[in-house]
Amino acid sequence: MTLTADRLLDALTRSAATRYGGEIVSELEHALQCAELAREAGADEELQLACLLHDVGRFAVDQSLVSDTTERTAVGTGARGHHEVGADLLAPWVPERVAWCVRMHADAKRYLCSIEPGYHATLSPASQHTLTLQGGLMSPEAITRHAAHPWFADALRLRRWDDLAKVVGKETAPLTTWEPRLRAYLR
Numbered sequence: 001m002t003l004t005a006d007r008l009l010d011a012l013t014r015s016a017a018t019r020y021g022g023e024i025v026s027e028l029e030h031a032l033q034c035a036e037l038a039r040e041a042g043a044d045e046e047l048q049l050a051c052l053l054h055d056v057g058r059f060a061v062d063q064s065l066v067s068d069t070t071e072r073t074a075v076g077t078g079a080r081g082h083h084e085v086g087a088d089l090l091a092p093w094v095p096e097r098v099a100w101c102v103r104m105h106a107d108a109k110r111y112l113c114s115i116e117p118g119y120h121a122t123l124s125p126a127s128q129h130t131l132t133l134q135g136g137l138m139s140p141e142a143i144t145r146h147a148a149h150p151w152f153a154d155a156l157r158l159r160r161w162d163d164l165a166k167v168v169g170k171e172t173a174p175l176t177t178w179e180p181r182l183r184a185y186l187r
């Protein structure tokens with residue numbers, strides 16, 4: 001199926017009615033907060049876009065395909081993590097780095113939990129819970145392999161904004177401010 005900007009914008013708009021997996025903000029609030037944190041930090045356009053779209057696997061695809069959900073949906077056989085499903089949806093249509101950062105945002109959490117004392121304690125209960133579903137801590141070999149990737153620092157930045165983008169009632173620019181950029185990338 002063709003992934004159009006209209007389809008993504010529609011999914012994002014509808015995600016305002018869905019709570020972000022076990023958290024207290026909506027999926028749309030979470031996406032907008034994450035993207036805005038990236039923009040405020042001076043991230044380039046691709047990384048901002050990855051932040052806006054990092055959780056599309058939670059709300060733009062059939063959730064029976066997703067294995068690391070905290071909701072009580074029936075998980076189908078062959079289901080995979082929302083980061084994988086979301087990255088696969090985006091990959092044919094966005095720059096490779098955008099889809100890669102989306103794919104890596106669960107591994108970035110696993111990595112930080114493995115190497116940074118105290119990081120795990122900063123995660124929300126829902127995020128701590130899905131860590132197990134996403135593979136738990138990393139082996140030393142996996143830590144070294146991930147750290148060597150030229151885009152992994154971007155995935156870590158996305159991850160830290162992701163963790164902070166759960167503030168109830170925080171004002172952000174509306175989705176419409178991102179629409180021209182989404183349309184430019186998904187032409």
Ligand SMILES: [Fe+2]
Nearest residue numbers: 030054055162
């Ligand atoms: Fe997220």
